[in-house]
Amino acid sequence: MRSLLAAATISLAFTLFLTPLFIRLFRKIGWGQVIRTPEDINNPSHHTKRGTPTMGGIVFVLGTIVGFFVGSYTGGTEPTVSGLLVLWMMVGLGIIGFIDDYMKVRSQRSLGLSGWRKIVGQVAVAVPFAVMALNFPNQYGETPGSAYISFFRDIPTLSFMALGAVAGWILYLLWISFMSVAWSNATNLTDGLDGLATGAGIFTVSAYSLVTFWQLQQRCHSAALVTEYTAACYDTRDPMGLTVVAASFVGALVGFLWWNAPKAKMFMGDVGSMAIGGVIVAMAVLSRTEILSIVLAGVFIIAPASVILQRYYFKATGGKRLFLMSPFHHHLEMRGWPEITIVVRMWVIAGMLAIFGVALFYVGWLAAL
Numbered sequence: 001m002r003s004l005l006a007a008a009t010i011s012l013a014f015t016l017f018l019t020p021l022f023i024r025l026f027r028k029i030g031w032g033q034v035i036r037t038p039e040d041i042n043n044p045s046h047h048t049k050r051g052t053p054t055m056g057g058i059v060f061v062l063g064t065i066v067g068f069f070v071g072s073y074t075g076g077t078e079p080t081v082s083g084l085l086v087l088w089m090m091v092g093l094g095i096i097g098f099i100d101d102y103m104k105v106r107s108q109r110s111l112g113l114s115g116w117r118k119i120v121g122q123v124a125v126a127v128p129f130a131v132m133a134l135n136f137p138n139q140y141g142e143t144p145g146s147a148y149i150s151f152f153r154d155i156p157t158l159s160f161m162a163l164g165a166v167a168g169w170i171l172y173l174l175w176i177s178f179m180s181v182a183w184s185n186a187t188n189l190t191d192g193l194d195g196l197a198t199g200a201g202i203f204t205v206s207a208y209s210l211v212t213f214w215q216l217q218q219r220c221h222s223a224a225l226v227t228e229y230t231a232a233c234y235d236t237r238d239p240m241g242l243t244v245v246a247a248s249f250v251g252a253l254v255g256f257l258w259w260n261a262p263k264a265k266m267f268m269g270d271v272g273s274m275a276i277g278g279v280i281v282a283m284a285v286l287s288r289t290e291i292l293s294i295v296l297a298g299v300f301i302i303a304p305a306s307v308i309l310q311r312y313y314f315k316a317t318g319g320k321r322l323f324l325m326s327p328f329h330h331h332l333e334m335r336g337w338p339e340i341t342i343v344v345r346m347w348v349i350a351g352m353l354a355i356f357g358v359a360l361f362y363v364g365w366l367a368a369l
Contacts (some may be wrong), residue, residue: 129285
């Protein structure tokens with residue numbers, strides 16, 4: 001518990017008190033937000049946000065790293081492999097986002113990495129993560145990840161390796177790559193209004209901290225495990241490490257939200273939104289809750305789903321639009337909703353989905369008894 005408190009407190013203090021320094025630094029070197037001019041005069045205009053310091057994700061990424069290491073050593077243990085793998089995904093996908101942001105800021109146009117180049121970068125981060133997740137067994141033979149698709153835990157009938165080693169590895173790497181591309185782009189699309197992705201990330205990763213903390217209490221190899229609960233135990237390799245890194249990330253996001261809430265003094269940029277996606281992917285894979293992540297992080301599905309529906313509806317109807325504008329939060333803006341109203345209500349949705357996901361996880365544990 002001391003590790004969790006230290007991690008959350010340090011990361012929160014880091015972003016809360018140091019973000020103003022980064023705001024001044026980024027403004028000085030010209031890292032201001034580039035705002036695309038609306039194609040239609042009726043589209044929502046965010047022109048007043050032009051020049052607001054961006055790439056603030058750098059701040060909470062650094063805060064998370066500091067909080068994680070301080071929290072780990074405060075608890076008297078070294079950082080776990082699983083915790084380090086979460087940082088790998090957070091930093092790796094954050095770097096892809098940083099490159100995209102930097103290209104936009106440098107050219108002063110909303111043209112960063114092309115779609116395919118971004119996907120190549122995301123896959124380049126995901127593949128080493130996937131390989132490392134199936135290595136580093138502990139004394140019980142548990143590895144950080146597994147070659148199974150998981151819901152509340154691994155699903156025994158959905159093993160990639162059942163198809164043979166070669167085919168199994170290929171499908172496993174494709175699965176992890178797909179999740180990484182999907183979640184990092186989903187969080188990126190959601191980051192369209194002040195504080196929206198930050199607040200949603202707080203609810204989602206907080207839910208994951210509860211999931212992994214429960215897994216810690218119900219570890220299969222725990223001496224404190226009650227005999228009656230053995231059938232429902234978890235073989236997650238490092239539940240404590242995952243909980244510490246989740247607590248650190250949540251603390252960093254809370255401190256950053258102070259400056260990112262409407263009207264934002266700093267934007268997270270793609271470096272921040274993709275880092276959030278990286279944490280979600282890593283927590284889902286390493287806690288063996290990949291399918292459950294659709295519920296826990298469901299708020300991040302709304303934006304990409306609306307974009308996909310808009311595109312296919314436009315093609316199917318010969319030019320008609322399902323929404324006034326996509327992603328969905330911009331549709332609500334065009335309907336006349338104030339930005340703060342949209343953001344807060346999306347936070348409410350994120351909170352409800354997070355609670356529902358944790359409840360489902362608990363029901364899954366009860367059903368396994």
